Each structure stands twice: as C-alpha cells, then as structure tokens.
Amino acid sequence: MSTTRISVGGDYDVVIGTGLLEELPGLVGESVQRVLVVHPRALAATGEGVREALVAKGFEAYAAEVPDAEEAKTSQVAAFLWGVLGQAGFTRSDAIVSVGGGATTDLAGFVAATWLRGIKVVHVPTTLLAMVDAAVGGKTGINTPEGKNLVGAFHPPAGVLCDLATLETLPPHDFVAGLAEVVKCGFIADPVILDVVEADPEGVKRPDGAHVRELIERAIRVKADVVSQDLKEADLREILNYGHTFGHAVEQVERYAFRHGAAVSIGMVYVAELARLAGKMDDALVDRHRSILGSLGLPVSYRGDKWPQLLDAMKRDKKSRGSLLRFVVLSGLARPVRLEGPDPALLQAAYAEVSADVRPGRVSLG
Ligand SMILES: NC(=O)c1ccc[n+]([C@@H]2O[C@H](COP(=O)([O-])OP(=O)(O)OC[C@H]3O[C@@H](n4cnc5c(N)ncnc54)[C@H](O)[C@@H]3O)[C@@H](O)[C@H]2O)c1
Ligand SMILES: O=C(O)C(=O)C[C@@H](O)[C@H](O)[C@H](O)COP(=O)(O)O
Numbered sequence: 001m002s003t004t005r006i007s008v009g010g011d012y013d014v015v016i017g018t019g020l021l022e023e024l025p026g027l028v029g030e031s032v033q034r035v036l037v038v039h040p041r042a043l044a045a046t047g048e049g050v051r052e053a054l055v056a057k058g059f060e061a062y063a064a065e066v067p068d069a070e071e072a073k074t075s076q077v078a079a080f081l082w083g084v085l086g087q088a089g090f091t092r093s094d095a096i097v098s099v100g101g102g103a104t105t106d107l108a109g110f111v112a113a114t115w116l117r118g119i120k121v122v123h124v125p126t127t128l129l130a131m132v133d134a135a136v137g138g139k140t141g142i143n144t145p146e147g148k149n150l151v152g153a154f155h156p157p158a159g160v161l162c163d164l165a166t167l168e169t170l171p172p173h174d175f176v177a178g179l180a181e182v183v184k185c186g187f188i189a190d191p192v193i194l195d196v197v198e199a200d201p202e203g204v205k206r207p208d209g210a211h212v213r214e215l216i217e218r219a220i221r222v223k224a225d226v227v228s229q230d231l232k233e234a235d236l237r238e239i240l241n242y243g244h245t246f247g248h249a250v251e252q253v254e255r256y257a258f259r260h261g262a263a264v265s266i267g268m269v270y271v272a273e274l275a276r277l278a279g280k281m282d283d284a285l286v287d288r289h290r291s292i293l294g295s296l297g298l299p300v301s302y303r304g305d306k307w308p309q310l311l312d313a314m315k316r317d318k319k320s321r322g323s324l325l326r327f328v329v330l331s332g333l334a335r336p337v338r339l340e341g342p343d344p345a346l347l348q349a350a351y352a353e354v355s356a357d358v359r360p361g362r363v364s365l366g
C-alpha cells in the first residue's frame, strides 16, 4: 500500500500508510537522545514494539503505561509522567512519542507542552479518531472535575504516523465513533465525505472498507488546512468544534461513559436543530445529519431529563465569552457561521428536538 504525506502548513507531516515504524526515528530526529513512549494498558505490546524499534536505532527509550481512555486525561496522570521524565533526566533535546487514541495523544501532547515549557512530541495514533483529528493540529489537554479539556496548550507535534494496520484491532464501536469526526469534516468543509458515506454506510464502517483510506485522507486535509491558517483558534479553527458544545456537555454529564465521537454525533444533531430553529438551516439539511449519522450506528438523540446539567456544562465551553454562549452552526452545507447568545428558549427547544422519550433516570443511548 502506498504512503501518503499531508503537510500541515509546511511545519510537519502526517504520514499515512501501513508498516510505517521505520519512519519513526526520522520524525523523532537524530539530535534526540531520550524518548518516552506513552501508551495505554490496552496497547502495551504495541508500545513496547515502538520502544524496541527506537532502542534499535540508538535512542535511550523508556515506556510509560497510562490508564485507558478519559481516565488518562487527569492532572494526576500528567504528574506521574512529569515524575518519569524528571527521574530519567529528560532535557529540552529529548522527546515524547504517544501511541494510542485521542485520550493518549491529548495527555502526552500536554505533558510534552509543559515539560521544561515544551519538548518535542511525535504522535502515533491508533484509533480512527486520533488519526483524523486528535493527533493533528496541536491541541493538547486534560480534563478537570469541572469539565472537559479545561487545561491544555497548543503544542503541535513534530510528526504524526498513521499506521492503518493498527485499526484492525480497534473495537467496532470505537471505529464508528471516529467516523463522527470524519462526518463533521464533511458537513463543515468537504461534502464529498458525505456522498461517500451515503453511498456505502456499511462499507465505511469497516477499517478494511474500500473508501476508508479516502475518508481518512479527506478528513486530515480539512483539519490540516484549518489549523495551518489558525493554530490558536482566534477564529476559523472554531469550525472544527462543530457539535462539540453540546457533545462535550453530554460527555461530562455521562461521566465519560460515552465515547467522544458518539457524544459529538448527538451534538451535531443538536446544533443542526438549533440552526433550524434560528432560521439558518433548512429541514433537509437537518434530516441529512440524522440520516448519515444514524446510518453509521451513531446516536442521534439523548435522554430528555438533563437540561440544567447540560446547560451548566455548556457555559464552560471555550467558545463562550463571559455569559455569552457561542455555537458553530451551518447556514448551509459547508457554510459554517457563528450563532452568538441564542435565546435560552431556543437552546431548550433544540434539546427537546434531540431528546429521546425516556423516563428520568434511564439512559436510552450510549
Ligand atoms: N486534540 C484534539 O484536537 C482532539 C480532537 C478530537 C478528539 N480529541 C480527544 O480524543 C479523545 C477521544 O479519542 P479516541 O476516540 O481515540 O478515544 P480513546 O483514546 O479513549 O481510545 C478509545 C479506546 O480504544 C483503545 N484503543 C486505542 N487504539 C486501539 C487499537 N489500535 N486497538 C485496540 N484498542 C485501541 C483505547 O485503549 C481506548 O480504550 C477525547 O478525549 C477527545 O477529547 C482531541
Ligand atoms: O482541533 C480542534 O480545534 C477541534 O475543536 C477538534 C475537536 O474535534 C476536538 O474534540 C477538540 O479537542 C475540542 O477542543 P476544545 O477546545 O473544545 O476542548
């Protein structure tokens, strides 16, 4: 299989293909002496393989195992990694390599951003979501008890290695969760993505499906294009947050029992309904959100008894300014605009549109 390189603003490459481990030493760079490979428990063997490959090329390589999924994105786990770096004597000419999903790349990126005020990081994403989104663009972060990704830094990687073979072991529901961010790129910027999904929803749900490589490359190109113009989210980059205001709130209310991609799927339907109620989106485009996401098996509704908690969580969204809630909505396909300070009645009406008919205390989807 051929290898694709997508340059992110000329600063670093996202390398896509299979059997790419031999590319890693080049991305880490000859001047680096020590490397810390950060991986979750589920990827212990893969992480050790990466460490051994680096040792074979002359690096002093260590491995650190971190908790699975969102449990890794805490200040305690970051402090554990700072301790490992300190004890091994990591200097500014050393590096971190992350091996895992978006939770691992966010954590490892954050630790790289903060250790000695910034050392090199190379990401080796092993989930679809991390390949198309989390590993690219330099947003890093951890959660606090008050909310999702509330502490972090912009710290672009030196390179990203997307070895598609790693997707073979990914549980199907995690692969599908990653498709939510791919579909997001379709709605905000590249509608061909939506056409491909609509033509063969079952095929795109399989890592070995005929169009998966095309979808991955298209989504990475959308992200690379946006972040290379606006790394620090002064304006344009906010479009990558489509569906995330409500999605992050769902994740928090559910104490991270929902995968990020599943929550973002609900969040995109919520914000489509909000745009419709605000007179910016027609019924057909709202329906297209439900039909595409639903055809992939992603959730498109959420329990109806959590409004106060969801609203409270949405107020802590990074797009908020003072008491003003701000949303990325579409005024048409691939036409993202901002909706600032919508009427609270509209916000709640959009919630009613995505609410599943469940009794209080029972979760219907997840
Ligand atoms: N920084 C960004 O720009 C950005 C973008 C999107 C999402 N994110 C963050 O990414 C996180 C979600 O990432 P995710 O969906 O990859 O979830 P994740 O990192 O929690 O991984 C999902 C699960 O898959 C397992 N796993 C990973 N690779 C595997 C493989 N190859 N085979 C078998 N199991 C594997 C993990 O151990 C975990 O249990 C969220 O925290 C989200 O906030 C960040
Ligand atoms: O890269 C971005 O910018 C994004 O918003 C991509 C999102 O998919 C991602 O989940 C991101 O971590 C959300 O960022 P946050 O600033 O809302 O925490």
Ligand SMILES: [Zn+2]
Pocket (backbone or CB within 6 Å): 133, 181, 244, 260, 264
């Ligand atoms: Zn996301």
